[in-house]
Amino acid sequence: MDLKQLQYFIACAQTGSFSDAAKILYSTQPSVSKVIKSLEDNLGMQLFERLPRGIRLTVQGQKVYHYACKITNEVELLENMSSSGMTKWLRISFNPSSWFADQFVEFYNETYDKNYHFQLTTAGVRNIMERVRDYLDDIGFVYILSHQKENFLYELAKNKLQFEAFYETDVMLYPGKLTELLSEDRSELLLNDLKEMRFIQNYQDEFFDLGAAQDDSFQWKDLDIAVLTNSDYVMEKMLRNSRLSNVSGSYLSEDKKGATPGMPLDIDGNKVIFGAVTHKGEIPDCSVGEFIEFLRSRLPKS
Template sequence: MDLKQLQYFVACAQTESFSDAAKILYSTQPSVSKVIKSLEDTLGMQLFERLPRGIRLTVQGQKVYHYACRITNEIDVLENMASRGMTKWVRISMNPSSWFANQFVDFYNETFEKNYHFQLTTAGVRSVMERVRDYMDDIGFVYILSRQQENFLHELAKNKMEFVPMYETDVIFYPGRQTEFYDSGKEKVRLEELEGIRFIQNYQDEFFDFGSVQEDAFQWRDLDISGLQGSTLPGAQNRCADT
């Protein structure tokens, strides 16, 4: 079975005539009749009753016509989308980030008239790397600690990927009200001071749990971390849903 057979079948059902369908299809009556006979043989059922004047769908033919119309209509939609360039998908994976959410919203607003369609996935560093490596996403955005960069770049090189830094920032520590750091006035906190403190982050970032090049590099495994799931991008996903 092919698309041509379904298109011929729909035309015949709508005109109730092989000859009239042939005119619409820019074909001949014998050619249309041959295509319909081939479709009937393929499906193993009679689709039309041959009448003295024209043709009429059988009960089975009416059921097939319902599905054939859906298929041919969807093909028309896809062809129209392709001709107007509407299928421009951009697949992005990233670490949860308010900074990136703002950048994405600005980019979306600037390119709104270009009819881009976006797919956004938030995940840990290693998951982002794997999604880009496996062509599940077109580009990934991650935060990497400077002391982990050597290990990170080594992982990328093994998978033939490239990392382009966008901007640098300090690691920011937000203490809870019940910790000794709250209202302490400290500008910086040493790593050894974090022992015994429980942390919450959007994802348990599994990348940092794999061996580091430097022995004294930052390790999440030494910290008590509670994962927070189900995060979304404020504004970005809601606006994207309108596309």
């Protein structure tokens, strides 16, 4: 077994096709198939199911994929280390959040002399879980609704991950500046108030509807989501200049709060929980721990 086989294997797993993998590997479909067959022979197991259209990982292939991602990422870190000395890379994924972005800027400035290097990725909850699982990131930061927590923890356990909650806050509605709500004297809103509204959300994530056991409980799909974006800059522009609204936690940046005052939203007693996803049983690197402690110090006191 060699590194080339693992790289070819990962490309095939991610594209679901030998021919598509060949394109990104600058190779040919027969060559890719030959490499994968050689890897399967070396391991003594079938890694892919050959389908009429494309390929799919077998159960054993899924396990090998996780290890292969870890190995190739560690090799990449070693190559970076050899080319740039003892440069420390910290790989972070997070749900789009102006508050998080503000904290990262301050952390970078405070640790400038330590010569940390960073890779930042914004993503939805499930994607963050998968990135940490596959060692693409060292840590992931997510926001989940409290009624999703049990299902979320179950998903994490299956993938040998863990979740550490840092902060719990109210679910808030941030109405766009052109909505009628801002002209009304309202201190709290109910779900029925949302039926005639349109929304801009960072992600329509799979976890938003997990754990909704009652027919009349909150369902994310019930909202009329007109715009999906992974850009908080776009979010803030739309809230300042349109009738679109946003549902999230009361953790938004001062810029976004200035654009549109938040209103508490009663969603079956739900709270928004902010926390970190890491590998279960693994001790985080000192730089990861340093960033966690920094974030903790910047969160509002419960």
